[in-house]
Amino acid sequence: xxxxxxxxxAGVRDGIPIxxxxxxxxxxxxxxxxxxxxxxxxxxxxxxxxxxxxxxFAALTIIFGDGxxxxxxLTTLIINLRYSLMSFAVSQKIDDKGHSIHxxxxxxxxxxxxxxxxxxxxDRINPFYNYGAMSVAIPGWCLGTLLGxxxxxxxxxxxxxxxxxAIYGMFMAIIIPPAEKNKALYVVILVxxxxxxxxxxxxxxxxxxxxxxxIIITVGVAAVAAVIQPVPDxxxxxx
Amino acid sequence: MHNxxxxxxxxxxxxxxxxxxxxxxxxxxxxxxxxxxxxxxxxYACLAAMTFxxxxxxxxxxxxxxxxxxxxxFLAFRKKSLVVVALWACVAVFIVERALTMM
Numbered sequence: 291x292x293x294x295x296x297x298x299x300a301g302v303r304d305g306i307p308i309x310x311x312x313x314x315x316x317x318x319x320x321x322x323x324x325x326x327x328x329x330x331x332x333x334x335x336x337x338x339x340x341x342x343x344x345x346x347f348a349a350l351t352i353i354f355g356d357g358x359x360x361x362x363x364l365t366t367l368i369i370n371l372r373y374s375l376m377s378f379a380v381s382q383k384i385d386d387k388g389h390s391i392h393x394x395x396x397x398x399x400x401x402x403x404x405x406x407x408x409x410x411x412x413d414r415i416n417p418f419y420n421y422g423a424m425s426v427a428i429p430g431w432c433l434g435t436l437l438g439x440x441x442x443x444x445x446x447x448x449x450x451x452x453x454x455x456a457i458y459g460m461f462m463a464i465i466i467p468p469a470e471k472n473k474a475l476y477v478v479i480l481v482x483x484x485x486x487x488x489x490x491x492x493x494x495x496x497x498x499x500x501x502x503x504x505i506i507i508t509v510g511v512a513a514v515a516a517v518i519q520p521v522p523d524x525x526x527x528x529x
Numbered sequence: 530m531h532n533x534x535x536x537x538x539x540x541x542x543x544x545x546x547x548x549x550x551x552x553x554x555x556x557x558x559x560x561x562x563x564x565x566x567x568x569x570x571x572x573y574a575c576l577a578a579m580t581f582x583x584x585x586x587x588x589x590x591x592x593x594x595x596x597x598x599x600x601x602x603f604l605a606f607r608k609k610s611l612v613v614v615a616l617w618a619c620v621a622v623f624i625v626e627r628a629l630t631m632m
Contacts, residue, residue, distance in 0.1 A: 306612070307610060307611035307612030307615070308611065310612050310615070310616075311611065311612070311615050314615075314619070328533065332533055332534070332537065335534075335537055336537045336540075336541075339537060339538065339540075339541035340537070340540055340541045340544050341544075342544055344579070345540060345544055346540070349536060349537070349540045352536070353531075353533060353536050356531060358531075359531065359535060359536065359539055362536050362539050362540055363539050363540075363543050366539075366540045366543045366544055367543050367547065370543070370544050370547050370548075371547060372571075372575050373544070373547050373548045374547045374548070374550065374551050375551075375568070375571045375575070376548075376571065376572065376575075377547075377548050377549070377550070377551040377552045378551040378552075378555060378568065379568040379569075379571060379572075380552060381551055381552045381555045381556065382558065382559055382565075382568065384552070390553065393549070393552040393553050394549055394552075394553065396552065397545065397548040397549035397552045397553070398545060398548065398549075400548040400552075402572075402575070402576060402579070403611075405572060406572055406576070409572065447589065448589070448623065448626050448627070448630075449623070451587075451588045451589040451593070451622065451623075451626060452588070452619045452620070452622040452623035452626065453619055454587040454588060455584055455587055455588060455594065455597040455598075455601070455615075455618045455619055455622050456615040456616070456618065456619050457615070458579075458580045458583065458584035458587070458597075458598070458601065458618070459584075459597070459601040459604075459605075459614045459615035459616075459617070459618035459619070460611050460612075460614065460615045461576040461577075461579060461580045462580060462601045462602060462605040462614060463601070463604070463605045463609065463610065463611045463613075463614035463615065464572075464576060464611065465572070465573050465576050465577055465580075465605075466602065466605035466606055467605060467606075467608045468573075469573075470608075475570075475573050478570055478573045478574055478577070479573055479574075479577040480577075482573070482574045482575075482577035482578040483577050483578065483580065483581035483582075485578065486577070486578040486579075486581055486582060486583075487581060487582045490582050490586075491582075503578070504575060504578050504579055507574060507575075507578040508571055508574045508575040508578060511570065511574040511578075512567050512568075512570035512571045512573075512574045513567055515566070515567075515570045515574070516563050516564075516566035516567040516569075516570060517563070519566070520562050520563065520566045521562075521565060521566040521569045521570075
């Protein structure tokens with residue numbers, strides 16, 4: 291029997307590399323926020339309440355452009371809509387022990403990376419595993435923002451540039467290893483990347499905003515893959 | 530001039546609702562093999578699309594970004610841990626950018 295405490299510890303252990311990756315990314319965020327005119331407190335408040343990379347960067351652009359509140363709401367909605375797909379997936383696997391509070395808490399920390407590790411950890415998700423990962427990853431996110439806001443202009447541009455790929459390296463370490471067991475994943479990964487490049491560079495296609503592109507590719511590729519290569523389910527072999 | 534705090538809290542509220550509603554409202558077990566397979570593929574398609582080509586344009590030059598991408602891909606194939614892959618991608622970008630400025 292695995293206790294909640296053991297799961298919490300496992301979450302902390304797996305959350306440490308995520309926290310390091312977040313630190314690098316949120317450092318850049320804090321730096322950009324303050325350079326653009328936000329107060330240090332406002333930069334950190336954004337990270338504490340939002341806990342999302344792409345969404346926060348997009349919000350910054352709108353704040354600096356003095357856009358409308360509706361624009362912030364719509365952009366955040368589109369860029370972050372992928373989280374609803376992840377929450378939906380977790381909703382199927384979470385063991386909330388009969389208490390809804392676990393669902394509300396796990397939802398707050400539903401980032402790409404925490405989703406990635408929790409969905410791969412065990413068949414059923416123990417919320418305490420997520421709490422463990424959240425308890426190191428979220429402070430890493432906020433601390434990075436604070437330090438970036440305070441001493442962003444001290445670091446040379448070259449170091450900042452190098453740090454900016456950390457989050458993507460992490461993404462690749464999450465998605466590539468499982469593909470060894472299921473080769474269809476290689477195809478899914480490759481096609482998604484090529485489509486994403488097409489939406490970035492081809493005329494007409496590139497007029498769509500980043501958040502839309504991610505949703506279209508995610509839904510399109512995952513749906514086609516599900517039709518062509520359904521995942522074998524050991525629990526129900528009725529047909 | 531708009532109020533910065535309203536921007537921040539509006540973004541936070543929208544983000545939280547997106548994350549919480551499916552978890553709180555949808556509790557039934559899904560039996561459809563299609564939906565199950567779809568949800569299985571979602572993170573791979575999503576993270577792959579977010580990584581490329583964003584990774585190669587995040588750096589000061591596309592060349593350093595591309596090298597960082599290849600290094601990360603190679604190490605991920607070798608099943609290195611999250612932090613090892615991320616760290617060496619950063620190191621690769623740094624080295625290439627230093628080399629580029631010397632040329």
